Amino acid sequence: MNSILDLGIYRFNIEHCPKFIQPSLRLLYDESVNLHPDKPIDFHLTIKNTSFLRRFIKPQVCIYIDQQRPFHPLKKSLLLPSLEWGLNWCIASFDFNHLLIHSSVIVKNGKAIICPAQPGSGKSTLATYFGLKDWRVYSDEMAIISLNTNRVRPMHRPASLKNKSIDVIKKLVPEAAMSPIAHGTHKGDIAHVKLMTRAQYNELGDVEVVAVVFPKYQANSQLNIKKISQTDGFSRLVHHAFNYNVVGEDGFNTLKAVVDSSQFFGISYSSYDGLSAFLDELVR
Amino acid sequence: MTSLFTAQKFFALFAHSESIAGLSLKQWEQLLRILRGADMLGSFYYFLQRHEQLSHVPDFALGHLLSAKRYADRQVQQVNAEVSLLAACLAIIDCKPVFLKGAAYVLNNSSNHFGRVMSDIDILVPKVDLLKVENALKSDGWLEKKLDDYDEQYYRKWVHELPPFTHPERGVSLDVHHTIIPPITGMIIPQHYLFGNKIKTEFGHLTLSAEMVIMHCIIHLFYNEDYEKSFRDIVDIHMLLLDYESEHKLTAINQVANDLHFAKEWHYALYLCDHLFNVKRIDTLSKDTRFYSLASINTLFIKVIILPALIPSHDLFDSRWNKFARFVMFLRGHFLKMPLKILIPHFFVKSLRALVMLIMGPHHYEK
Numbered sequence: 001m002n003s004i005l006d007l008g009i010y011r012f013n014i015e016h017c018p019k020f021i022q023p024s025l026r027l028l029y030d031e032s033v034n035l036h037p038d039k040p041i042d043f044h045l046t047i048k049n050t051s052f053l054r055r056f057i058k059p060q061v062c063i064y065i066d067q068q069r070p071f072h073p074l075k076k077s078l079l080l081p082s083l084e085w086g087l088n089w090c091i092a093s094f095d096f097n098h099l100l101i102h103s104s105v106i107v108k109n110g111k112a113i114i115c116p117a118q119p120g121s122g123k124s125t126l127a128t129y130f131g132l133k134d135w136r137v138y139s140d141e142m143a144i145i146s147l148n149t150n151r152v153r154p155m156h157r158p159a160s161l162k163n164k165s166i167d168v169i170k171k172l173v174p175e176a177a178m179s180p181i182a183h184g185t186h187k188g189d190i191a192h193v194k195l196m197t198r199a200q201y202n203e204l205g206d207v208e209v210v211a212v213v214f215p216k217y218q219a220n221s222q223l224n225i226k227k228i229s230q231t232d233g234f235s236r237l238v239h240h241a242f243n244y245n246v247v248g249e250d251g252f253n254t255l256k257a258v259v260d261s262s263q264f265f266g267i268s269y270s271s272y273d274g275l276s277a278f279l280d281e282l283v284r
Numbered sequence: 285m286t287s288l289f290t291a292q293k294f295f296a297l298f299a300h301s302e303s304i305a306g307l308s309l310k311q312w313e314q315l316l317r318i319l320r321g322a323d324m325l326g327s328f329y330y331f332l333q334r335h336e337q338l339s340h341v342p343d344f345a346l347g348h349l350l351s352a353k354r355y356a357d358r359q360v361q362q363v364n365a366e367v368s369l370l371a372a373c374l375a376i377i378d379c380k381p382v383f384l385k386g387a388a389y390v391l392n393n394s395s396n397h398f399g400r401v402m403s404d405i406d407i408l409v410p411k412v413d414l415l416k417v418e419n420a421l422k423s424d425g426w427l428e429k430k431l432d433d434y435d436e437q438y439y440r441k442w443v444h445e446l447p448p449f450t451h452p453e454r455g456v457s458l459d460v461h462h463t464i465i466p467p468i469t470g471m472i473i474p475q476h477y478l479f480g481n482k483i484k485t486e487f488g489h490l491t492l493s494a495e496m497v498i499m500h501c502i503i504h505l506f507y508n509e510d511y512e513k514s515f516r517d518i519v520d521i522h523m524l525l526l527d528y529e530s531e532h533k534l535t536a537i538n539q540v541a542n543d544l545h546f547a548k549e550w551h552y553a554l555y556l557c558d559h560l561f562n563v564k565r566i567d568t569l570s571k572d573t574r575f576y577s578l579a580s581i582n583t584l585f586i587k588v589i590i591l592p593a594l595i596p597s598h599d600l601f602d603s604r605w606n607k608f609a610r611f612v613m614f615l616r617g618h619f620l621k622m623p624l625k626i627l628i629p630h631f632f633v634k635s636l637r638a639l640v641m642l643i644m645g646p647h648h649y650e651k
Contacts, residue, residue: 040313040344046599067321067512067598094320096354097347246358 122217509617
């Protein structure tokens with residue numbers, strides 16, 4: 001069957017979307033599943049079986065994006081995380097109308113903090129934790145910044161947690177709505193967490209970035225906050241902006257506007273308690 | 285998903301650009317998918333711009349076209365930069381490369397380069413310079429693509445080409461050619477057609493002559509075996525011809541086509557352009573007594589096989605007949621490139637290796 005995922009900024013269609021992941025999609029995407037069936041779709045994903053034999057023995061599926069197949073065939077149980085990567089792949093490969101920064105985005109009082117970081121530094125966990133509290137997460141994976149307005153735009157998507165983060169969030173926020181864990185992806189175990197309803201998403205608008213925080217989770221450490229200069233911040237943002245080389249002059253101007261409106265910090269932390277007051281201060 | 289497009293309707297957009305005004309949003313959605321699959325999204329933006337049709341494009345579609353345009357525009361900058369770096373690298377060994385295909389379209393500012401994307405840069409150098417060029421590129425940081433032994437032998441022994449190069453820092457691929465058609469086809473292009481009447485572009489870089497740029501594109505199309513994205517090639521040919529016609533007479537290309545024994549392919553290309561793009565070049569040329577006349581079997585072949593094979597490969601379009609037509613062109617392409625005494629062992633080795641990979645896993649031959 002076809003399933004539409006309406007992320008707000010982008011609309012995806014998943015052709016031959018198997019029944020077994022429908023409950024997960026419903027749980028995570030809420031009313032964004034099959035929303036506005038008559039509106040046009042931006043990107044099409046098709047899920048295909050690899051061979052007739054493989055339907056019965058060690059079932060495998062492939063994700064196609066039109067005629068392309070960006071990932072290796074995978075076990076059925078790993079479909080959900082791969083679909084999520086498929087969505088990211090489409091955005092990163094085809095959207096050059098926005099500056100895309102590898103970063104989570106948390107918003108409060110109409111002001112955004114973006115947290116760019118390498119995988120494994122805890123940016124998704126941080127976004128998930130605050131998204132389950134009183135912040136809104138515009139994305140746990142990429143800041144989508146309009147080249148026209150220089151504002152960061154919201155997507156309606158779940159956050160994705162890896163390995164130990166799954167238990168961390170389960171312990172801190174036991175009531176969080178979480179998908180079943182996919183064990184043994186190339187990034188380890190993955191689970192997805194719902195951070196808002198569609199109705200809550202509909203309240204959100206594009207907002208200005210007021211701070212850039214480079215997070216680093218360090219077990220058993222004290223909260224450590226270091227101010228970073230705007231010059232340093234600029235070059236570190238370039239490093240995390242994965243379509244910066246394509247969006248050219250417009251991308252530079254957008255990045256400059258973000259830098260001009262932002263304070264920059266590097267933080268290391270092991271608990272979210274002290275962090276909360278610090279982040280609140282940035283968006284006051 | 286039901287297709288809201290027929291191939292005829294798709295082709296018609298290129299002959300009558302004003303027909304985009306009647307497309308529904310759902311038709312746009314499918315058109316964008318087909319164009320993206322055919323690597324033509326950015327080109328389509330410029331096509332509509334040239335025909336002043338952008339105001340008829342709904343916002344939904346315009347966003348996708350603009351995004352692709354931005355990507356292609358940036359590639360033009362990248363190509364210009366790479367061309368300078370390559371020219372400087374080869375200047376050390378006193379070799380001036382002739383830029384081919386996509387890079388040449390950029391350097392010549394041909395109409396078809398706007399929005400066009402390419403996956404590699406192609407250069408032509410004299411055969412005697414191949415070894416020097418290989419070494420110069422390597423010492424400049426280019427790496428030869430790792431091929432398995434069989435494919436390496438294929439390149440060096442049969443195609444007489446260097447394996448493709450990549451530049452790991454700049455993320456560019458480079459193909460080095462010493463002629464524009466594999467010698468194995470038996471077709472030889474005299475050196476002065478390649479290196480004699482070159483065009484010197486604004487910054488002193490070289491491309492083939494205007495006639496040879498077009499002939500190369502035609503040869504590329506009709507000696508190809510992969511037709512999944514060949515619609516773009518016929519669009520290239522048509523647009524290059526439009527540029528050419530504005531300054532010269534087509535009889536000059538006809539002469540070159542006759543001299544090089546590609547008169548039939550030249551006629552094929554014109555027939556397809558006339559048919560697809562609502563032009564009448566064959567009428568004009570048929571007054572020329574030296575214009576090759578097609579046998580009715582050839583005309584049938586164009587209609588029944590080549591045209592269906594040119595339909596972009598996409599789930600929304602693919603009929604059994606299109607797939608069959610592409611398969612015929614696949615066999616034809618191989619047959620033209622390899623005499624049977626090489627083709628049969630080649631298919632045998634490739635099938636055997638496919639079988640081994642089926643049993644031992646797809647990465648068995650990777651080093």
